[in-house]
Amino acid sequence: KQEVTQIPAALSVPEGENLVLNCSFTDSAIYNLQWFRQDPGKGLTSLLLIQSSQREQTSGRLNASLDKSSGRSTLYIAASQPGDSATYLCAVYNAGKSTFGDGTTLTVKP
């Protein structure tokens, strides 16, 4: 059974810092990995999708890496802003199912 772990559970940083969120998964036979953002009381917004054959994806200040063999992914956020405050979820997808981590709640202080 696939298990996804995200560390840390919560993170607070001052504005402008670069930061890394971690995601690990137990079964490396994944189809792809997706990072989401969830704002309080709202649904999920997809940030980046990495296919199993890829090593990383970039979008603006976000960079996600994937090391499938070791079961790890990182989400790097450069020059963090207060608007980045949210819960970040990673999900691994295989055989029609996504397994989500519990998320990392990020607070960026002005």
Place this chain on the structure above:
Amino acid sequence: GAGVSQSPSNKVTEKGKDVELRCDPISGHTALYWYRQSLGQGLEFLIYFQGNSAPDKSGLPSDRFSAERTGGSVSTLTIQRTQQEDSAVYLCASSSVEGAIDTQYFGPGTRLTVL
């Protein structure tokens, strides 16, 4: 184009009542997923529809839960004889599987409160 929509946005019901939650996926998306997010917990997979294939119901927590997808589009999640532990946000997502690409687009969710 419109994203995934869900209705109602909030539902309060009494224990023992049946509820129906609706999901309108993005037009043309062949895959549709239901998830549940309980307070302070992660997302829990419930059920997956892909085209005309039999749905994957392996995540449904009990036989009180069922879902249908009519005409390959709108889906309804039904919870019978609701219990207090059913209180959660129910999220629907759709995706268009193209080769190795599968990005899930989520709706805003339905917040269910069982009194």
